[in-house]
Amino acid sequence: MNLISEKNIYLENKETKGFLADAFYNDTQKKLPLVIFVHGYKGYKDWGAWDLMAEMFAQAGFFFVKFNFSHNGTTVDAPHDFADLEAFGNNNYTKELSDLGVVIDHFIQDPHVDHEKVILIGHSRGGGISIIKTFEDERINGLITLASVDTLDRFPTGDSFENWKKEGVYYALNGRTNQEMPHYYQFYEDYEQNIHRFDVERAAEMAKAYMLIIHGTEDEAVNAKHAEHLHILNPNSELFLIENGNHTFGAKEPWTDPDLPKDLYTVTKKCIDFLNKNIK
16 A cells, blocks of 8 residues: 655644644545644654654554644744744644644545544643544544643743743743743733633543543653543543653654654554544
8 A cells, every 4th residue: 555645734724824734644545534643832743753653543544644733833944943932932722722623624625534534632732632622623533642631721830920920921941952932921811711611621521532541651741640530531531551651652852763662652553443443
């Protein structure tokens, strides 16, 4: 089977701005389930081993899409770099949900796609966004979270919060690139104005899609208790813990190995088995 990979497809979002997406699929006459991968905080579509994961999904008979959020700090000209820190600072959850809607609307119309089979896979903060989108959009019938948060209320507290409010910006160091990444106070204001919409717990309880929750037991960024909590909220979900797994399941940037890291291979295989059982 001929594997097709279309890289850097330009998508326009009138509510935010243009951004890029990739599509991986087998060249076949058969309509394929659409799987959309949603990256997390400081993430982007070309990070680490995501391409290898995309190829494994495509080889298993899925139409796999990954994309950059419009305000994740990358640009159309530099999709691998945080070249637009101003955009990063002006990102918020409303923009991310809007971008995800554009991705679904675009690829669900692709002639290779079975529009009745739409699955979201969200990593880290992208898991929270995916849970909300699944609750809001009845076209989505499969939901997989990877190292997901169980709340989007992940803001500075105490004096740090007061200082953020006063200064209008706080900076987070990106340990890999050594960039000071700005977060403007509008991020919190957007959250406050949409606090009910951004209730991940309620969305997890109400989501009607088949749901698989995957988490590493040694996740250094998002504690595995988040996964256990999501599973309690949605008892029909399946919980799958990776013993000693970290936040990115063994992947890092850059990833130069031709094979997936062991844990991420296990994760991808589990996702494919779950979708074959429930969606295909």
